[in-house]
Amino acid sequence: LIDRDLERLAAALNQYYTKQRYTVACALQHEEHPKESIANISHDLRTPLTMITGYAEVMRDIPNENTPENVQIIIDEAKRLTTLVNDVLDISKLQSGTIPFNGEVLNLTENIREILTRYTKLTEYKIIFEANEDIYVYGDALKLSQVVYNLINNALTYIGEDKTVTIKQIHIPAVNGKQNRVRIEVIDTGEGIEQSKLNDIWERYYKVDKNHKRAAIGTGLGLNIVKTILDMHQGATYGVKSQVGHGSTFWFELNIYHNE
Numbered sequence: 001l002i003d004r005d006l007e008r009l010a011a012a013l014n015q016y017y018t019k020q021r022y023t024v025a026c027a028l029q030h031e032e033h034p035k036e037s038i039a040n041i042s043h044d045l046r047t048p049l050t051m052i053t054g055y056a057e058v059m060r061d062i063p064n065e066n067t068p069e070n071v072q073i074i075i076d077e078a079k080r081l082t083t084l085v086n087d088v089l090d091i092s093k094l095q096s097g098t099i100p101f102n103g104e105v106l107n108l109t110e111n112i113r114e115i116l117t118r119y120t121k122l123t124e125y126k127i128i129f130e131a132n133e134d135i136y137v138y139g140d141a142l143k144l145s146q147v148v149y150n151l152i153n154n155a156l157t158y159i160g161e162d163k164t165v166t167i168k169q170i171h172i173p174a175v176n177g178k179q180n181r182v183r184i185e186v187i188d189t190g191e192g193i194e195q196s197k198l199n200d201i202w203e204r205y206y207k208v209d210k211n212h213k214r215a216a217i218g219t220g221l222g223l224n225i226v227k228t229i230l231d232m233h234q235g236a237t238y239g240v241k242s243q244v245g246h247g248s249t250f251w252f253e254l255n256i257y258h259n260e
Helices: 003-028 034-061 068-096 108-119 141-157 222-231
Strands: 103-107 126-130 136-140 164-172 181-188 237-242 248-255
Touching (some): 103 108, 103 141, 108 181, 136 248, 141 222, 141 248
Parallel strands (some): 126 164
Antiparallel strands (some): 164 181
């Protein structure tokens, strides 16, 4: 990057912030507490933009700072911006009902396998999928993919020293006349969550530890998107088991589809 390119980048970032803040404000205008929501998102938008602008200025003004590492930081922070804006728009559309529920019979097991192909280049992590059979459910394939994707990303954010995330598919036999169920568990071995906070983590913008390092905070929307989507699926249940110092297990259950 040359000086002129960096100056253009800084100007473009300022325009981007203004545009995305307006986009987010429009998406949140029908919320119960829109001012509070906009304030939360504005802060999250401003943080990566400050990082990007700061590193761009350092690369412009200080010799030998135009390094691959600094460029990568700019790229990573830009991706954080994209994720944040997409999450805000997704949750707004889901809760306003503008995204229809497209129900179909789908192979949930294969759906998860396909999602995991997105992570093949993350060589620093190990993702294990344990499934003994292919299981079919009735649901919205795209939305359920988003549930699994968000739960995996959440686990990667709080991953433990073993750098491993385990996904388990469990077939739960019918009991007392109930349908057969499938349970999907996404397990990390990270810090874990205090018991008093487990009920709050599904709420929008809630962040387990606001003093935690920023890279592990996320947008505060991923789990709320999971909750919103699963609430759209009849009979779906979900939850989390966690212990401080021993990681967390996020799970959801759906009825297994039987062609009778």
